Amino acid sequence: MLVVVGSGVVALILRLMSPHIRKYASGGVCMSTARLDGQTALITGANTGIGKETAMDLAARGARVILACRDVEKGEEAAAEIRARVGGAQVEVRELDLADTYSIRAFAQRFLREVSHLHILINNAGVMMCPYMKTADGFEMHLGVNHLGHFLLTFLLIGVLKRSAPSRIIVISSLAHYFGWIRFHDLHSQGSYNSGLAYCQSKLANVLFTRELARKLTGLNVTVNSVHPGTVRSDLVRHSTLMSLVFALFSIFLKTPQEGAQTSIYCAVAEELHSITGKHFSDCAPASVAPQGRCDETARRLWDVSCDLLGIEWD
Ligand SMILES: NC(=O)C1=CN([C@@H]2O[C@H](COP(=O)(O)OP(=O)(O)OC[C@H]3O[C@@H](n4cnc5c(N)ncnc54)[C@H](OP(=O)(O)O)[C@@H]3O)[C@@H](O)[C@H]2O)C=CC1
Numbered sequence: 122m123l124v125v126v127g128s129g130v131v132a133l134i135l136r137l138m139s140p141h142i143r144k145y146a147s148g149g150v151c152m153s154t155a156r157l158d159g160q161t162a163l164i165t166g167a168n169t170g171i172g173k174e175t176a177m178d179l180a181a182r183g184a185r186v187i188l189a190c191r192d193v194e195k196g197e198e199a200a201a202e203i204r205a206r207v208g209g210a211q212v213e214v215r216e217l218d219l220a221d222t223y224s225i226r227a228f229a230q231r232f233l234r235e236v237s238h239l240h241i242l243i244n245n246a247g248v249m250m251c252p253y254m255k256t257a258d259g260f261e262m263h264l265g266v267n268h269l270g271h272f273l274l275t276f277l278l279i280g281v282l283k284r285s286a287p288s289r290i291i292v293i294s295s296l297a298h299y300f301g302w303i304r305f306h307d308l309h310s311q312g313s314y315n316s317g318l319a320y321c322q323s324k325l326a327n328v329l330f331t332r333e334l335a336r337k338l339t340g341l342n343v344t345v346n347s348v349h350p351g352t353v354r355s356d357l358v359r360h361s362t363l364m365s366l367v368f369a370l371f372s373i374f375l376k377t378p379q380e381g382a383q384t385s386i387y388c389a390v391a392e393e394l395h396s397i398t399g400k401h402f403s404d405c406a407p408a409s410v411a412p413q414g415r416c417d418e419t420a421r422r423l424w425d426v427s428c429d430l431l432g433i434e435w436d
């Protein structure tokens with residue numbers, strides 16, 4: 122009886138507080154009215170969640186937006202939705218599976234053949250807390266998709282980004298990077314696997330990649346910044362029953378994908394960020410980076426190991 126009354130009271134309080142909670146939870150908003158006419162943007166994992174909402178916004182600003190998706194059918198559905206909501210939207214779908222370096226190379230080859238400029242690259246796609254899986258190249262899935270896949274993609278597109286300068290690279294990381302460390306002795310979690318820690322490692326790798334790439338791109342007018350989008354109601358938690366349950370129970374506290382896209386959009390368009398590089402953002406404002414994400418030695422070591430794993434030379 123007491124439990125029933127207690128839950129009723131909590132539900133009532135939450136209902137009454139709902140507008141205030143929503144206002145607080147929604148986070149920062151990108152206030153820039155910058156137009157992107159004549160600019161080209163590429164967003165990975167843009168068929169759903171934060172990526173789709175980011176694509177919607179950039180298309181509304183006049184950009185040509187390429188949705189890079191592993192499932193072209195889902196990508197076309199998202200593109201149709203964007204066209205229906207944004208009059209005159211220029212959106213195209215291309216196949217890209219970040220869990221397969223052959224697919225990444227094929228994507229880049231076609232992209233470079235068909236598209237002459239790239240002003241905004243948003244490395245958004247991500248996988249979280251999946252069971253132990255390997256990519257086509259034998260990389261642990263989180264590291265392979267979230268870090269190495271985007272590393273290779275950026276390497277293959279860096280020439281066109283430089284030619285299109287000023288251009289921007291935005292890397293979607295997470296606050297979860299605080300709980301990660303790079304396990305150089307067992308990068309692919311072959312010794313022991315914890316899906317949460319593997320996700321955190323990959324998100325720390327995103328921050329370290331941003332740091333080292335920003336250093337290498339100094340003076341070239343190509344900026345690179347990382348983003349924590351907030352806690353966003355999306356398909357990201359699909360692999361974890363517990364997380365799905367927490368998301369369902371606390372959904373009122375979570376951002377919508379549109380709210381979660383604001384910081385990605387901000388980093389892509391805000392005029393005041395034109396020369397800001399190597400920084401981390403959350404809620405459309407600078408955010409702090411964990412100590413392990415500020416270590417230049419680790420960033421350089423991860424860079425070298427990533428190049429070795431991918432069989433590329435990138436100085
Ligand atoms: N939601 C949140 O609370 C938070 C999200 N983030 C980050 O935000 C980013 C976007 O996540 P969110 O929108 O929430 O999640 P979603 O799961 O909604 O979107 C993830 C996207 O990544 C795509 N993707 C997954 N694997 C691959 C692959 N192998 N090749 C190409 N694309 C792939 C998915 O494609 P498909 O639909 O086909 O599976 C989907 O389009 C991620 O990097 C995530 O880590 C960071 C912090 C918090």
Ligand SMILES: CC1=C(/C=C/C(C)=C/C=C/C(C)=C/C=O)C(C)(C)CCC1
Nearest residue numbers: 294295296297352364367368371374375
């Ligand atoms: C426990 C709890 C929460 C859940 C947080 C979660 C579940 C965060 C997930 C973060 C993710 C998915 C990060 C990805 O990079 C709320 C709703 C914030 C507030 C109430 C208490």
